[in-house]
Amino acid sequence: MIVLALESSCDETAAAVTDGRVVLAEAVRSQVDLHRLYGGVVPEIASRAHLEAVDALASEVLRGAGVTLGRLGGIAVTQGPGLMGALLVAMGFAKGLALASGLPATGVNHVKAHALAPFLVEAALYARPGAGVTAGGTEPEGGAGTEREAGAGTEREAWAGTEPEGGAGAAAGTAPEAGAVSGGRSGTAGGDGPEARAASAGGASSGASSGARSRPGALRPPRFPLAALVASGGHTSLFLMEDFLTFRTLGRTLDDAAGEAFDKSAKLMGLGYPGGAVIERMAERGDPSAYRISRPMMKGGFDFSFSGLKTRVADLYRAHGMDGLPDGAKELCDLAASFQAAAVDVMSAKLASAVSSTGAEGAVLAGGVAANGALRRAASEACAGLGVPLYVPKPSWCADNAAMIGFLGSLQLERGINPLALSAEAKTRWNVECPA
Numbered sequence: 001m002i003v004l005a006l007e008s009s010c011d012e013t014a015a016a017v018t019d020g021r022v023v024l025a026e027a028v029r030s031q032v033d034l035h036r037l038y039g040g041v042v043p044e045i046a047s048r049a050h051l052e053a054v055d056a057l058a059s060e061v062l063r064g065a066g067v068t069l070g071r072l073g074g075i076a077v078t079q080g081p082g083l084m085g086a087l088l089v090a091m092g093f094a095k096g097l098a099l100a101s102g103l104p105a106t107g108v109n110h111v112k113a114h115a116l117a118p119f120l121v122e123a124a125l126y127a128r129p130g131a132g133v134t135a136g137g138t139e140p141e142g143g144a145g146t147e148r149e150a151g152a153g154t155e156r157e158a159w160a161g162t163e164p165e166g167g168a169g170a171a172a173g174t175a176p177e178a179g180a181v182s183g184g185r186s187g188t189a190g191g192d193g194p195e196a197r198a199a200s201a202g203g204a205s206s207g208a209s210s211g212a213r214s215r216p217g218a219l220r221p222p223r224f225p226l227a228a229l230v231a232s233g234g235h236t237s238l239f240l241m242e243d244f245l246t247f248r249t250l251g252r253t254l255d256d257a258a259g260e261a262f263d264k265s266a267k268l269m270g271l272g273y274p275g276g277a278v279i280e281r282m283a284e285r286g287d288p289s290a291y292r293i294s295r296p297m298m299k300g301g302f303d304f305s306f307s308g309l310k311t312r313v314a315d316l317y318r319a320h321g322m323d324g325l326p327d328g329a330k331e332l333c334d335l336a337a338s339f340q341a342a343a344v345d346v347m348s349a350k351l352a353s354a355v356s357s358t359g360a361e362g363a364v365l366a367g368g369v370a371a372n373g374a375l376r377r378a379a380s381e382a383c384a385g386l387g388v389p390l391y392v393p394k395p396s397w398c399a400d401n402a403a404m405i406g407f408l409g410s411l412q413l414e415r416g417i418n419p420l421a422l423s424a425e426a427k428t429r430w431n432v433e434c435p436a
């Protein structure tokens, strides 16, 4: 089903046209520059910027996908969780468009959608629009995919294919835009991290060494259940996914989100906003064992606590007289590396523990923090050790985007889940267990 998807829950306005998990067009307008001055997201500024962008972005992706409203099966929009004023913008737009066009609309849970991001695939890899050729330039030798036009397949067809028996994991090509990867039942740890991204599109991963690569669009769905860690600036939770729609919460942060800990630590160290990517860059040049930072709640089940990490960073920063040090100073790099190592250890250990204690068939790592190379590597190694595949989105799909909203939205629309009534309210909080 072809869906127009809209997202405005925090500080990115995003629109996409998706066909199942196939992304036909997408656009994201980040507000980071507007909020940087304040060192964090200012809700009123966010709402106004969403309002200015949403209409143009929706038109842009429809044009980009070469799709008119008449070709759409429905509209998907983030209904929560997020900032109330920000959520209302895309929801109001979606309701108005649904009313005017007669299209069905559905409200999507943003956090659940993050966990589906590893399974998205670019239309260019799936098939070139209108050209009737096999998946764009990256078709591996001997690729056994059937030919398909973008937009022609349903979500089910997008998964169907010629992959040999053996589950999600037969293929791992070198598609540059491809999503996910790493360690599979074969124990082969695939490359991962922003640079390598050496995986089959859509996240079907692992067992990559055989050279038996198949067309990215022709991969099987993953085996469920999956243990999923969604870590971003607003949320950090561990879930058990029974399928793409059915989630159970295993644990969540009791205070700060993981991304918030990166952002606040960076701010304390005078490194700017947002902090995740800056800390990662500094950490690459630092010694992760330079400062002792304990791993919070390592043995505390599946809940997280990150606020102590930030306090420890502040204490070390003061105790070692780092104020006034030039950017890139060794001490700052060491502190960034020590902080990152602690955060990464906790997240990767809890994800691995969720896999082993639930008997999950694989793991998902998603949300803005999943762009972190050290975390991707640690999770990849942990999953390889357990012999299960890890599914990670490409970095731009770790961050907020509308493609993930479109994929989950199409599954809901097909099943009549959570139709968006004109009276539907935005939800600042929304448990994944609730319907939709």
Ligand code: KG4
Residues within 6 Å of the ligand: 010, 231, 232, 233, 234, 235, 258, 259, 260, 262, 263, 274, 275, 276, 277, 280, 367, 368, 369, 370, 371, 372, 373, 398, 399, 400
């Ligand atoms: O998913 P996202 O774009 O928005 C929310 O829903 O919150 O996540 C943004 C968060 C920010 O806190 C940002 O610092 C963090 O993700 N982040 C990272 C990295 N890139 C973004 N954290 C650690 N390492 C990174 N490379």
Ligand code: ZN
Residues within 6 Å of the ligand: 110, 114, 232, 367, 368, 399, 400
């Ligand atoms: Zn998010």
